[in-house]
Amino acid sequence: MAVVGIIMGSDSDLPVMHQCAQVCEDFHLAYDLAIVSAHRTPHRMVTYAETAHQRGLRVIVAGAGGAAHLPGMVAALTPLPVIGVPIASPHLQGVDALYSMVQMPKGIPVATVAIGNATNAGLLAVQILACGDGDLLKRIQTYRQNLTQQVLEKQERLSQQGWRAYLNP
Template sequence: MSQSPLVGIIMGSDSDLPTMQGAIAVCEEFEVSFEVAIVSAHRTPERMVDYAKTARDRGIKVIIAGAGGAAHLPGMVASLTPLPVIGVPVATRNLGGVDSLYSIVQMPAGIPVATVAIGNAKNAGLLAIQILGTSDPQLCDRVRQYRQSLQEMVLEKQAKLDEVGYKNYEL
């Protein structure tokens, strides 16, 4: 991994860390440098502004922002930086993360935030890797290899299903 982080993985609270582990794992798997930080849009707004405004100068290329409930972090960060921001809606106790999803996906025109499924930080990590791959041919090739491994996995499962039949298929 390079010294300067390429991906910023931020979250509104430490309680979001278990959800964000998926993005961390993907960055580690693809050997892409990253940083992890707690940056609350509501409790530390000045920190959020500073993080978003300095990310590009610090070498960050993509920001993944996880947030639950009101989920303002991804959108507010996107409004403060020219970098791509990927929002991860974090599941909540009361509404299961639908509130987070709606908050992140309903950005006004001109301030886009890419949004993944509720709790799916792994896909956010993969999207960040794909974005980085647009300017890194080796990383793009690794994404292709990863996708090929997914295809092979499905074909192996189909072969097993063909062999044992659906009644005897065990997950």
């Protein structure tokens, strides 16, 4: 049964939102992935959001560009935590979507990550779920330790090679 809902306003958001699905797969979390447009399928959005917790979802990641109403509207309709992913659009490069998500009124929070960063949205979903799952908590700690190790290895390589060789392998 899916515990993470990953939704997007359009299939054009999939090149970004697949990052969240990949994180779920990396952490062995079941997810569902759906196109749910706040503007073109509003009744579908309402049904999806209102029944999400009944279907076993525990967190929703919603990606949207432009007016970016999807994360906020879903947050208004569900008791679950919602993480917004602003998607870059050709005209305003995602700043419009970012502002839409971070300017939610008091009482209806949407956790928001950087423009186009569905990887961080997936990791935040993992961290939320890890609050009640000791095994998942250990896996996120291992993930973080691996990030630290990667940086230390890069620093070692930079120290040994110098910046010119590092940039031109």
